[in-house]
Amino acid sequence: MDKKNIPVLKEKSFWSRFRHSPLFGFLCFCGLSIVGYLVFYVYPAARTLFLSFTNKRIGIDEYEIVGFRNFLTIFKYEVNFGRAIKQSFVYAVGSGAITLVLALIAALLLNSNVRGVGFFRVVLFLPFVIPAFAAAAMFKGLFDPNNGIINTVLYNLFGIQGPGWFKSEKTALFTMILMSVWGFGVQMLIFLAALQNVPSELYEAVELDGGGKFRKFLHVTLPSISPMLFLNVILVTINGMKSFNAGFLIGGNTGDPNYSTLLYPVMIYSTAFTDKMRIGYASALAWIYFIILLVLTVGQFVLSKFYVKKED
Amino acid sequence: MYEARKTIVQPKNPTRKIKRGKILWKSYIYFSLILLSALVIVPFFYLIVTSMKPLEEIATPTMQIFPRKFAFIENVKVVFNTKNYNYLRAFGNTMFVFLMKTAGVIITCSVAAYGFARFKCKLNSIVFMAFIAVLFLPGEILNIPFFEMMVTLNIRYDSAYLPMWLGAWFGIDITTIFLFKQFFESIPSELINAAKIDGCNELQAFLRVILPLSKPVIATNVILYFVGTYNDIYGPTLYVRANDYPGKLVSQTVGIFEGMFNAGSRDYLVPYNYVSVVTLVSILPTLVFFASAQNAFVESFVGSGLKG
Numbered sequence: 001m002d003k004k005n006i007p008v009l010k011e012k013s014f015w016s017r018f019r020h021s022p023l024f025g026f027l028c029f030c031g032l033s034i035v036g037y038l039v040f041y042v043y044p045a046a047r048t049l050f051l052s053f054t055n056k057r058i059g060i061d062e063y064e065i066v067g068f069r070n071f072l073t074i075f076k077y078e079v080n081f082g083r084a085i086k087q088s089f090v091y092a093v094g095s096g097a098i099t100l101v102l103a104l105i106a107a108l109l110l111n112s113n114v115r116g117v118g119f120f121r122v123v124l125f126l127p128f129v130i131p132a133f134a135a136a137a138m139f140k141g142l143f144d145p146n147n148g149i150i151n152t153v154l155y156n157l158f159g160i161q162g163p164g165w166f167k168s169e170k171t172a173l174f175t176m177i178l179m180s181v182w183g184f185g186v187q188m189l190i191f192l193a194a195l196q197n198v199p200s201e202l203y204e205a206v207e208l209d210g211g212g213k214f215r216k217f218l219h220v221t222l223p224s225i226s227p228m229l230f231l232n233v234i235l236v237t238i239n240g241m242k243s244f245n246a247g248f249l250i251g252g253n254t255g256d257p258n259y260s261t262l263l264y265p266v267m268i269y270s271t272a273f274t275d276k277m278r279i280g281y282a283s284a285l286a287w288i289y290f291i292i293l294l295v296l297t298v299g300q301f302v303l304s305k306f307y308v309k310k311e312d
Numbered sequence: 313m314y315e316a317r318k319t320i321v322q323p324k325n326p327t328r329k330i331k332r333g334k335i336l337w338k339s340y341i342y343f344s345l346i347l348l349s350a351l352v353i354v355p356f357f358y359l360i361v362t363s364m365k366p367l368e369e370i371a372t373p374t375m376q377i378f379p380r381k382f383a384f385i386e387n388v389k390v391v392f393n394t395k396n397y398n399y400l401r402a403f404g405n406t407m408f409v410f411l412m413k414t415a416g417v418i419i420t421c422s423v424a425a426y427g428f429a430r431f432k433c434k435l436n437s438i439v440f441m442a443f444i445a446v447l448f449l450p451g452e453i454l455n456i457p458f459f460e461m462m463v464t465l466n467i468r469y470d471s472a473y474l475p476m477w478l479g480a481w482f483g484i485d486i487t488t489i490f491l492f493k494q495f496f497e498s499i500p501s502e503l504i505n506a507a508k509i510d511g512c513n514e515l516q517a518f519l520r521v522i523l524p525l526s527k528p529v530i531a532t533n534v535i536l537y538f539v540g541t542y543n544d545i546y547g548p549t550l551y552v553r554a555n556d557y558p559g560k561l562v563s564q565t566v567g568i569f570e571g572m573f574n575a576g577s578r579d580y581l582v583p584y585n586y587v588s589v590v591t592l593v594s595i596l597p598t599l600v601f602f603a604s605a606q607n608a609f610v611e612s613f614v615g616s617g618l619k620g
Contacts, residue, residue: 022431025514029427032420033489034439036482040454041446047457058463102348109345114338123349125610129602130595131543137566137591138355141362141584146373149358155375182355189614242450245545268452272459273550279456286452293450 051283058277070284080259080267081285085292087173087255088264091247092240095180099236100229103184107191108221121192128185136249139179140166166250169260176246176261187232194228195221230304234297241293244269264289363387363588370584383585391589396557396568399593405473406561410541412477418533420483422526425492426518430504443486451546459550468551470559476547488533491615495529496522532612535605542598562594 018024027034052070056063074081106124110117127135142148143165151162165175202220211219222229247255247263253270255262268289272282358377362370366383369376391397428440462468462475483489499522507517548561557568569587574580602609 022433023435026427026431026433026436028514029431030424030436030439030483033424033427033443033483036420036479036484037439037443037446040458040479040482040484041449044454044457045446045449047460048453051456058460105344106348109341109348112341114341114345120345120349122606123352126602127352127355128613129539129598129609131539131563131598133543133545133563133566134591134595135355137570137587138359140570140582141588142355142358144582144584147370147375147584149354149361149377152375152377182352186613189610193614245543248545248549265450265452269546272456279460283453283456286450286456290448290450290453294448297448 048283048286051280052287053284054280055278056280058272058279063280066280070281071288073281074284074288080262083259084255084262084264084267087260087262088241088243090173091177091180091243091263092237094174094177096233096236096240098177098181099184099187100232102181103187103232104191104229106184106188107195108217110188110192111195121189124188125185127182130183132245133249135179135182136246139175139182140250143175166261167257169258172250172257172260176250179250180240180243180246187236190228190232191225194225198224230300234300237300238293238297241296359588359591362584363592365585367583367585371581384589387585387589391569391586391593394568394572394586397565397590398558399562399565399590401558402560402562402565403597405559406542406563409473409476409547409561410538412473413480413541414534414537416477416480417483417485417488417537418530420481421485421488421533422492422523422530423518424483425489426496426522428489429493429496430501430514443489447486455546455550462551468553470556473551475551476544491529491532492526495526499525531605531608532615535601535609535612538601539598562597565594566590 053065053067054063055066055070110121110124130138143150145151145162145164145167148165150165154160154162163171166172198221202224203216206216206220242265243263244265247261247266248269251257251261251266253266253274255266264285268282268285271285272279361378364382364384364387365379366381366386369379369381374380392399428436458475458479467474503521504517507521508514512520542562544561545563548564552559552561552564560568566587569590570582571580572583572586
């Protein structure tokens with residue numbers, strides 16, 4: 001330590017030095033958050049990790065530590081595990097792909113200089129504002145096999161007896177994907193913001209080279225918005241994998257009809273909080289879920305290096 | 313002279329062709345926009361049509377789009393006279409949860425964000441990294457022990473919906489902290505120093521100078537939390553008992569009518585006309601809110617989407 005400072009240090013007490021340090025201010029302002037962090041993040045994460053090695057159930061005090069048995073059961077015997085993962089994945093990819101294509105088309109249309117674009121922007125964003133439970137109720141009515149508008153139109157115009165949509169095992173998940181596409185508004189607006197930032201000189205350059213609209217899109221628009229495209233792909237896939245509402249609202253706890261709409265978060269939910277409340281087993285499911293999400297996110301970041309144009 | 317030259321330089325036909333091409337292109341754009349809007353509008357339209365149908369038309373498959381008999385007013389009467397359905401109560405409950413959550417988050421997270429933005433020290437960056445690290449933890453992992461804790465402490469919805477907003481008062485919404493922190497860092501520190509010279513302490517400077525400036529961030533949070541709380545079904549299904557009708561939130565009111573004729577068998581009649589009325593009623597507040605603060609809405613969602 002510097003010798004010159006020692007007399008000064010003696011004069012000022014530890015407390016007064018501490019009181020004027022940034023550390024003190026930081027602790028004053030962030031102290032509550034740090035406590036909250038420990039109680040609401042660190043403890044729960046550690047607790048679920050511990051629980052995943054037990055057979056704990058809510059309402060029953062005794063439990064045993066079972067080691068990796070939960071994980072073994074999940075991978076070896078749990079029929080719904082593979083099913084729920086697959087369905088969540090199909091849902092995420094399916095709804096993601098259709099949402100992104102629709103959102104991109106909508107954004108391109110809104111980006112053209114025609115009158116009344118503001119009106120269409122509001123209309124196309126509107127479904128996003130509609131609460132999920134209301135949208136689910138709407139779509140259940142819409143896709144009702146007996147008197148929903150879809151099957152009515154199919155029957156009256158084309159003479160086809162429409163499928164069972166939400167009521168049939170084969171089409172329920174697909175119908176859920178169709179429902180989710182309805183709310184493409186946010187992705188559309190993110191694309192729109194990106195499109196408006198594309199420098200117009202680039203378009204002019206293509207024009208000089210004699211390129212048409214398709215060329216412009218392929219060589220200017222798409223590369224310019226690729227960071228936003230990447231962001232949207234991540235948002236949409238992760239949101240799809242995380243989707244609880246759609247599965248729960250359509251299929252309830254068990255993914256009716258016959259587990260065909262059981263999404264993975266719903267499976268965790270019903271294992272932990274309904275019937276036997278097996279939180280030990282559910283914790284194991286939850287940690288597997290975390291690993292899957294992590295792999296997906298990291299994987300997408302790695303993949304992005306190949307298709308995202310670097311910004312200077 | 314000039315006129316004549318113009319006709320030579322620009323013959324009539326090509327301009328017409330370009331114009332025609334432009335009109336064609338524009339009409340193509342309008343056509344596609346209308347088609348997309350139709351996709352969006354049809355569910356709304358059908359919701360309104362269904363809310364006008366009498367129950368007989370729902371019970372017997374008619375393969376008809378429009379109602380034969382107009383029964384909207386009847387349906388509204390039936391819905392609002394249903395014993396278990398109390399919209400105002402449910403709306404009040406939801407608004408209570410929303411207010412407790414939003415107030416908590418704005419107060420505690422803005423304070424924490426100010427700490428992160430203003431007091432740079434080693435611990436600050438370590439804690440901040442730790443905060444970022446848990447951003448990827450899915451709610452499923454965190455909910456299980458929290459639910460367990462609530463059951464052990466015997467805290468349920470009837471203690472003023474405590475489980476739904478307790479966490480909000482601990483300043484741990486990391487996204488919100490980010491939003492505030494970024495905003496605070498954009499404010500020049502001279503402003504705070506000036507306030508301090510005028511005799512404010514750190515807390516006063518924060519409350520009187522910084523917080524009034526951060527209205528846009530506060531508005532964003534109000535909007536995101538309004539939509540989040542109003543749409544939430546995870547929390548209510550966990551913490552509000554199935555048969556507690558006065559305790560229900562708006563997001564649970566539609567379910568009351570969907571299961572209206574559920575006597576236990578797998579196939580039961582869903583009275584879509586009543587369900588549609590309830591859905592319309594439950595959509596109304598969000599629509600009004602959206603209409604009154606459209607730009608702020610759009611900015612909030614796009615902005616938060618960008619921040620991930």
